[in-house]
Amino acid sequence: MKKLKLTPKQAVFLAGWLKTGNGVKSAMKAYDTEDYQSAKTIASQNLSKLNLDIRAFCEANGVSFKEIFDENKGMLGATKPFSSHTEADKNIPDWNARDKALTRFERWLGLGGKEGKKEGKIEVNVDNRTQYYVGLPTR
Incomplete structure (x- = not known):
C-alpha cells in the first residue's frame, strides 16, 4: 500500500x-x-x-476488517427505549442507527452509488385534519 x-x-x-x-x-x-x-x-x-481504501489502510495499521465489522454489526439490530402513557415501556427499533450502520458498511465495502442520497416526500394524513410532510432518504 x-x-x-x-x-x-x-x-x-x-x-x-x-x-x-x-x-x-x-x-x-x-x-x-x-x-x-x-x-x-x-x-x-x-x-x-x-x-x-479503508480495508487496506486498517489492515496495514494492525486492525483487521473483521474486527471493525464485528464492532459495528451490533448497530444493525439497534433499539432505543420507548415510553408511552398507554403501554408499558419497551424497546423499539432505532431505524436511524441501523441506517447509519448500513451506510457505513456500504462506504467501507465500496458498494455505495455515486449519485448520493436523494430526498423524497411522504404525505401523512393525521386524523383527517392535519397533514405533515417528512423528508426521507430514498434509495
Whole structure:
C-alpha cells in the first residue's frame, strides 16, 4: 500500500474519522471550526483527496476488517427505549442507527452509488385534519 502524505490537520481529521465514522465532527475538531457547512465541505474534500481504501489502510495499521465489522454489526439490530402513557415501556427499533450502520458498511465495502442520497416526500394524513410532510432518504 502506498504511504499517505498527510498534513497535521489531515492526520487529526483521519484519526477522528476512523474512530467515529463522522467526517463533519472530525473536520470540526481537526480544523477548529464550529461552522457545520464548512466542516461538511472540508470532510468531503479530505475524503475525496485521500481516496482511502479503508480495508487496506486498517489492515496495514494492525486492525483487521473483521474486527471493525464485528464492532459495528451490533448497530444493525439497534433499539432505543420507548415510553408511552398507554403501554408499558419497551424497546423499539432505532431505524436511524441501523441506517447509519448500513451506510457505513456500504462506504467501507465500496458498494455505495455515486449519485448520493436523494430526498423524497411522504404525505401523512393525521386524523383527517392535519397533514405533515417528512423528508426521507430514498434509495
